[in-house]
Amino acid sequence: MILRRDLAPTIVEELKKQGKKVVFTNGCFDILHVGHLTYLNEAKRQGDILIVGVNSDSSVKRLKGESRPINNEIDRGEMLCGLKAVDYTVIFHEDTPMELIDELKPSIHVKGGDYKKEDLPETKIVEKHGGEVRILGFVEGKSTTNIVKKIQG
Numbered sequence: 079m080i081l082r083r084d085l086a087p088t089i090v091e092e093l094k095k096q097g098k099k100v101v102f103t104n105g106c107f108d109i110l111h112v113g114h115l116t117y118l119n120e121a122k123r124q125g126d127i128l129i130v131g132v133n134s135d136s137s138v139k140r141l142k143g144e145s146r147p148i149n150n151e152i153d154r155g156e157m158l159c160g161l162k163a164v165d166y167t168v169i170f171h172e173d174t175p176m177e178l179i180d181e182l183k184p185s186i187h188v189k190g191g192d193y194k195k196e197d198l199p200e201t202k203i204v205e206k207h208g209g210e211v212r213i214l215g216f217v218e219g220k221s222t223t224n225i226v227k228k229i230q231g
């Protein structure tokens with residue numbers, strides 16, 4: 079289910095009150111691939127509930143260029159919700175997930191092995207709320223960009 083941004087903090091608070099460990103991650107997830115799947119499965123194993131912040135179409139354009147995204151924000155959010163590992167998605171419009179993390183206060187924030195904890199601007203926000211940042215594995219050679227290149231020939 080794609081959560082409304084304004085309702086998401088209350089839902090997360092309620093889950094935490096129920097004793098659930100809430101894991102958060104974020105990204106563009108434009109064309110889903112096996113790297114995303116492996117990563118989201120590993121993310122879910124870090125806790126009980128997995129929430130994925132999905133970059134809005136305008137923020138993907140700013141981050142990845144005018145020709146992106148291929149799939150719009152609702153489609154990307156819904157596709158992720160169809161995965162077994164994902165409990166909820168939330169669309170965010172900013173260039174970083176810092177504000178959303180400040181609102182949701184997850185117990186664990188994860189990114190794939192293409193990131194370093196010390197380079198993430200959101201690390202300080204996660205830790206301010208007593209949360210932990212974990213960098214997970216990386217499936218080599220798998221990316222949306224590679225799929226786009228292959229289709230273009």
Ligand SMILES: Nc1ncnc2c1ncn2[C@@H]1O[C@H](COP(=O)(O)OP(=O)(O)OP(=O)(O)O)[C@@H](O)[C@H]1O
Nearest residue numbers: 105106107108113117189190216217220221222223
């Ligand atoms: N091959 C992979 N293995 C593990 N994790 C991945 C992989 N590719 C992406 N991720 C993770 O998935 C999340 C979303 O990444 P993103 O949608 O930017 O993937 P991408 O395929 O690299 O995209 P693009 O090619 O458009 O830059 C990020 O947190 C990233 O760390």
Ligand SMILES: O=P(O)(O)O[C@@H]1O[C@H]([C@H](O)CO)[C@@H](O)[C@H](O)[C@@H]1O
Nearest residue numbers: 104105106107133173174175198199
């Ligand atoms: O799909 P991507 O490119 O992994 O997602 C981006 O991740 C950035 C990362 O969390 C460092 O801040 C984030 O800032 C950006 O908004 C995309 O979600």
